[in-house]
Amino acid sequence: MQNGNTNKIWELLNTVPDPEIPAISVVELGVIRNVIFQENSFIISITPTYSGCPAVKAFQDDIKICLKENGIENFELKIVYSPAWTTDWMAEETKEKLRKYGISPPSEKAICPQCNSKSTTLVSEFGATACKSFHKCNDCLEPFEHFKCI
Numbered sequence: 736m737q738n739g740n741t742n743k744i745w746e747l748l749n750t751v752p753d754p755e756i757p758a759i760s761v762v763e764l765g766v767i768r769n770v771i772f773q774e775n776s777f778i779i780s781i782t783p784t785y786s787g788c789p790a791v792k793a794f795q796d797d798i799k800i801c802l803k804e805n806g807i808e809n810f811e812l813k814i815v816y817s818p819a820w821t822t823d824w825m826a827e828e829t830k831e832k833l834r835k836y837g838i839s840p841p842s843e844k845a846i847c848p849q850c851n852s853k854s855t856t857l858v859s860e861f862g863a864t865a866c867k868s869f870h871k872c873n874d875c876l877e878p879f880e881h882f883k884c885i
């Protein structure tokens with residue numbers, strides 16, 4: 736039986752990339768609410784970024800695979816919808832990683848991740864996924880995705 740070292744679980748979770756934005760981990764995205772050890776199993780609470788976001792299923796599968804590969808079998812994933820995830824849970828360094836990856840991080844206004852121009856045009860409310868909108872920069876003309884602010 737494993738001991739209840741939740742730090743180890745956090746470490747492992749931090750190696751699981753966001754299925755949509757591989758540059759950041761599910762921990763950096765801020766969807767892991769907490770990890771507790773209870774009755775000999777780890778309870779991992781997850782708050783999806785957007786309810787109905789198809790990535791939620793992918794998150795869970797990736798987390799399960801990662802933990803099992805590391806010999807951890809005694810865990811349970813719990814989806815927690817309240818309080819709802821907000822982009823405020825995203826750390827500044829995570830936003831920086833998004834920018835480097837070419838995605839405009841959550842903010843009131845979509846800023847071009849290539850040239851930092853604030854002069855951008857909304858092309859579509861939805862990008863590759865419902866969590867992002869699609870924009871075009873008026874200065875460097877590069878299209879980019881903006882992580883929606885919620």
Ligand SMILES: [Zn+2]
Binds near residue numbers: 849
């Ligand atoms: Zn630009």
